[in-house]
Amino acid sequence: MPLIAVLAGDGIGPEVTAEARRVLEALDLGLDFEDGLVGGAGYRGAGHPLPPATLELAKRADGVLFGAVGDPACDALERSMRPEQAILGLRKALGLFANLRPAKLFEGLEDASALRAEVAREIDLVILRELTGDVYFGEKGIRTTAAGLRQGYDVMAYDEAEVRRIATVGFEMAKRRKGVLHSVDKANVLETSQLWRDVVSEIAADYPEVTLIHMYADNAAMQLVRNPGQFDVMVTGNMFGDILSDQASMCAGSIGMLPSAALRQWSDDTGLYEPIHGSAPDIAGQGKANPCAAILSAAMLLRHSLEMPEPADRIEAAVAKAIVGGARTPDLGGSLSTSGMGDAVLAAL
Ligand code: IPM
Numbered sequence: 001m002p003l004i005a006v007l008a009g010d011g012i013g014p015e016v017t018a019e020a021r022r023v024l025e026a027l028d029l030g031l032d033f034e035d036g037l038v039g040g041a042g043y044r045g046a047g048h049p050l051p052p053a054t055l056e057l058a059k060r061a062d063g064v065l066f067g068a069v070g071d072p073a074c075d076a077l078e079r080s081m082r083p084e085q086a087i088l089g090l091r092k093a094l095g096l097f098a099n100l101r102p103a104k105l106f107e108g109l110e111d112a113s114a115l116r117a118e119v120a121r122e123i124d125l126v127i128l129r130e131l132t133g134d135v136y137f138g139e140k141g142i143r144t145t146a147a148g149l150r151q152g153y154d155v156m157a158y159d160e161a162e163v164r165r166i167a168t169v170g171f172e173m174a175k176r177r178k179g180v181l182h183s184v185d186k187a188n189v190l191e192t193s194q195l196w197r198d199v200v201s202e203i204a205a206d207y208p209e210v211t212l213i214h215m216y217a218d219n220a221a222m223q224l225v226r227n228p229g230q231f232d233v234m235v236t237g238n239m240f241g242d243i244l245s246d247q248a249s250m251c252a253g254s255i256g257m258l259p260s261a262a263l264r265q266w267s268d269d270t271g272l273y274e275p276i277h278g279s280a281p282d283i284a285g286q287g288k289a290n291p292c293a294a295i296l297s298a299a300m301l302l303r304h305s306l307e308m309p310e311p312a313d314r315i316e317a318a319v320a321k322a323i324v325g326g327a328r329t330p331d332l333g334g335s336l337s338t339s340g341m342g343d344a345v346l347a348a349l
């Protein structure tokens with residue numbers, strides 16, 4: 001029986017994850033669920049944002065359904081004890097270097113997008129974000145300069161093997177989709193990006209069927225709101241991918257709609273699935289959060305870790321149908337509660 005580790009975490013994490021789990025259970029796929037403490041909840045319940053038992057559960061599971069981490073009450077803790085370290089630690093410990101963040105506009109959400117409807121309608125892209133390197137994982141700290149000033153520093157680095165493996169996933173994806181790959185970097189300023197660009201170009205030689213377009217990150221941010229329809233697969237580093245995926249979400253209607261998958265190989269392997277939104281402490285516990293991103297993340301789990309594409313399709317179709325039928329949480333301009341939205345998706349199933 002496939003085992004799903006459920007790591008709901010902080011803020012709205014538990015609310016949205018509960019709906020995703022309800023949808024998975026309704027499909028009767030013979031899945032086993034086991035809960036683990038993570039984030040601020042892990043710190044409070046077990047003294048660490050990523051308790052050893054949780055890491056062990058994640059390693060043992062066939063897939064990890066993740067909610068969100070982040071808790072203002074933990075902001076004063078030393079960095080290694082903060083909730084965010086849980087997700088960074090899981091990504092690193094499980095080797096989940098490939099982060100798929102699909103962004104598409106669901107029919108009916110044209111008005112929720114920050115863009116004009118005719119521009120927003122064209123969005124159907126995947127941001128492929130490298131997830132275990134970059135400035136996120138380089139040496140960092142606060143030091144004192146010769147002038148006696150406090151100085152913060154974070155080292156940005158990618159080695160060629162790291163770039164090669166994420167770029168290869170990008171080319172493979174582009175090959176299966178529309179045959180166009182945008183690689184986003186800042187090679188006009190950063191050496192890390194220059195190496196990124198050189199390595200991606202080298203790999204392009206193995207994929208003559210894919211058109212490779214290099215784009216600077218600032219231009220990509222601009223193009224994403226000007227004409228998002230030009231993009232299909234965008235491969236980029238950890239930091240640029242973090243920023244661009246939040247931006248893409250608002251182009252596609254709401255950050256409450258975007259799922260993600262973190263993988264260590266193309267498919268059929270343990271992966272971690274999470275909505276790209278955070279813990280949203282301001283609305284936590286009020287039943288206002290949109291569970292669609294979490295529900296769509298569960299669909300990605302079925303597709304990528306359990307090789308169950310049919311139920312994955314069913315979940316995605318049910319979300320689309322619920323939206324077309326007018327189901328809307330507050331972020332989408334409606335008044336349904338988190339569980340009300342879950343009910344609408346279940347009814348559409
Ligand atoms: C994301 C989040 C995380 C990140 C945070 C919570 C550490 O913003 O998954 O996009 O920066 O990767």
Ligand code: MG
Nearest residue numbers: 242243246276
């Ligand atoms: Mg983010």
